[in-house]
Amino acid sequence: MKNSAALKRQMRYQQWVEEVKDFNSRPKDMTVREWCALHDIKPPTFYDHMRRVQDYFAGQLQSIDESNQMVVSEPTFVELPPAITEPKPVMPGVASIICGNARIEISEDISEEFLLKLIGAISHAQ
Template identity: 30%
Template structure:
């Protein structure tokens, strides 16, 4: 692979990461681009290049030994929720705020994974053994590489350990979570439409919190609750 091909592959990897972050943020493209100071036209150009590369990487249909039999599914609007828009997808699965659309061209392996419950789009961060939160604010423009560098260089921690790392923005209405899942990083991004996160403001660079304190944080409460009943480690019974 020559220098030009290496450069193109590096750019595609960065563009793919940006597209994934935008789509997982829950924001519109215009809003996300404004928050990250990216021109929407530039974003759509990157998206086009990523799609083209993905299409070219697909194997030719002539290489399939098993015939593909199309199934015609009649389009019906019965049972659609108010405000739903007619879709060209043949199967639509709604899981909370996530909508999964499946076409007839989907592979049998993918459908089997969805049916058996093994299809996880965001990873299971509940498996994290420890939770760390960055004290003070973090630049929300940072993505996986930038946040992992903060964990390693500023916190002196291993970003590949089984831990969840939390970062809050300056305005305290945005939070990112970084988690290593074994085969890759999971990056979650949440923006509150109303309310603020009560992130710690002490002098420590990073702080370890419990799962209960994490729940308080997500509910807009301070992680320091002086009136909360605390667990005691007793060794002697009097």
């Protein structure tokens, strides 16, 4: 008997999920009252179904949390460091190319061949 009740409950939830999906795909200019009238559902009943579907899926997420150790939490705000506004000083014997927050530093012991490849790559990028 217990399985029969669970099956009936599951079928109701499935019906309500389909109802909510159908509601969400309604024309943008159609009001809740118009949609409910079209489907022969009273608005308070529809809102109850929607709340129960939301509660059901919220419960599913909590079950996933417990079984898979997946954490669903409130949004967390993190303070980020400010954007780089002034470039750090260039060390002696180093050439720097700065573009926004990106910086390429070229030391004085770079080979001429590599420097020519770098210049070629930069000129092709522009």
